[in-house]
Amino acid sequence: MIDSPAKLKSYTENLSKNSKPATTILVSLGTCGIAAGTRPINDLLKSEAASRKADIEIVEVGCMGLCHSEPSIEVVNNATGKSIIYGKVKVEQVPAIIETASKGIEAASCTVINRSWFYPEENETATSEKIQARIVLKNTGKINPEILDHYIANKGYQALSKVLFDMTPQQVLDTVIDSGLRGRGGGGFPTGKKWAFAAAQKADQKYVLCNADEGDPGAFMDRAVLEGDPHSVLEAMAITGYAIGSDTGVIYIRAEYPLAVKRLEIAIDQAKKQGLLGKNILGSKFSFDIMIKYGAGAFVCGEETALIHSVEGKRGEPTVKPPFPAIEGLWKKPTVVNNVETFANVCAIIRNGAAWFKKIGTAGSPGTKVFALAGKVKKVGLVEVPMGTTLRQIIFNVGGGIMNDRKFKAVQTGGPSGGCIKFDQLDTEIDYESLKRLGSMMGSGGMIVMDEDDCMVNVAKFFLEFTLDESCGKCTPCRIGNKRLYEMLHKICDGRGTRETIQNLKDLSNSIKDTALCGLGQTSPNPVLSTLAQFEHEYLAHIDEKRCEAGVCKKLLKYEINNSCVGCTLCARNCPANCIAGSVKQKHSIDQSRCIKCGVCMDVCKFHAVDRK
């Protein structure tokens, strides 16, 4: 039991005194690392190190954020502190990596990755290669999330100790308000202010609720934090509890994240055993317990009132605000709802002070933001950058530009509630307000890059289909209105749209925005309005010329065989509809009435003899 701040201090000091092996090898074992095959590599690293009796410790860590280069590992020389990161590691390379590990040199014929981030808390600063700043992701990829000592050795639970013994709840509130921290779940509401509302309520019970629903399809920041550094969220929730006067925390997590659930359960259990959660934390008068509740596949449950209903075991339907959860939330008690990433900032703010935090980011949006960079970008991954970084830096510096050197078309932020941003807007410095001005929004951090092969009408249709699936059906504008929007987009994609359809799209979108009950419906037309504003010419091409430039909308496509055909018969043999006729060494032809426009013929032809029109 660690039952006093003095004990925490001596415990932490002892951990750092423990003699370390000469070399530490960190292996990325998050969901995507595992899927990319880090497990066999981890096993082999362990057995190789053991059989050579090498002074090497293998540590299983969460995501390093280098998704594009999974399986990835980091070899740290503990004497010099120098490290080498290897990407796309193959099992065959393991012996060479173990061999060179203790020598501090790079293993031959392995892919070495340059670290592109710095740690503000270690007094590091940005350089031209290191434009990412890790505050939230400080520990992910560095510590074993299933071992509490690793967290403690990295300043863990010091912030909680500090607030419990050196600060009043009011001082905690003041620090968080002063830091300017804003909600990372999408809205950007000032976190300290929200806490202060709840703190001001007189009630026999209050709750701290962590929103780990991460519903934006294409976003995985919260998963990475929970899988890689679960204690940072638990510690922050306890600090929140102290600040507002609550002894109970609830984490609402989506069912699709089994590994994150497992690591949270382990972390809660360990923290309780050490007296860092539960009754009389660190020997103080403050008690705080945390339980986990599970989602069941409903996007709308990310909305805070729906989430509360879901925790209560009801259908996750939103209700009108006010009352806001801070006044009347879970079981009708004052409840602070914050996103995972919001919580993950809190301990660093307490440890280093509000002034330190405000030095990072912009005046209106201090700190960093984690983005899940995905889509048609070369280096897909987790990116944490100071607010105010430009989209161009994220996509072209960190992300390495567009896959297969295709042309950039748009980047989508804010998920199904957000919008698309064009090439000429890439130099915008991102913060909550600037993205809103571009007709998009910060959202939770999904960032999907699209290239010239993506049709923007189809993209809008995709998001609408998502909204339709996920609408809870409680109010008409969302349930019926979105269905009509979807049908209109469908019409345009099929070549049946008219100029009037565009006007109808705009009118209906605006009326849904104004009349829907919750955030889901109010923001659902955003992808339509934003693609219309930025890419109206694509809509017009579908309508006036019956042409889909990106070659996506099937009804508007036609495959034809040109004179380069040498009659190799490959396409005919591969066509799933069996609709290509022609004999050997004769020009082939496509029966248009039966063609299903799958594009296989074009893909397989080695002579560029198939055209898509």
Added chain:
Amino acid sequence: MSCPIKSKAELAKLSPEKAEELDAYLTSLPLTEDRERNRGFLIQSLHKAQEIFTYLPSVVQIHVANRLGLHLAEVYGVISFYSYFTDKPVGRYKINICTGTACFVKGADKLVEEFQRYLGIKLGETGTDGKFSLTGLRCVGACSMAPVVMVNDRVYGNVTTKMVPEIISDCK
């Protein structure tokens, strides 16, 4: 039928071991006389039940309702709201194609078409032999490997239409 003893007996007809496993889980919950509080355990109970029975037939629903002191209608209302729960039997292999945004821009729709064609079933259906179910799901958080297909717990990344037969043949 609001008696948990009777509904457990009905459940045991489906499988005595499974009935026992679910009942043991429900017993482990700190349930009280307070219906509102008990309701807070409904979703996790249904998760457990679906994990045990693979789907939620009405006998399971009735038993959960009885043990938590809720109406069957309330339980059913929750099941129908959340896409994760199903009251229809599913195949032994649940093929889940991710149709989240990252997978969408990397061509998930082509995979849906190919799986439908290859298995001869539509999205949301289970084959007549009960071996395969085909479903769509919104993001498993492995977007870096988009497009992603999950078969039961196994994740396949960077899937192409050419890999479809291979994935199916992995399901033995």
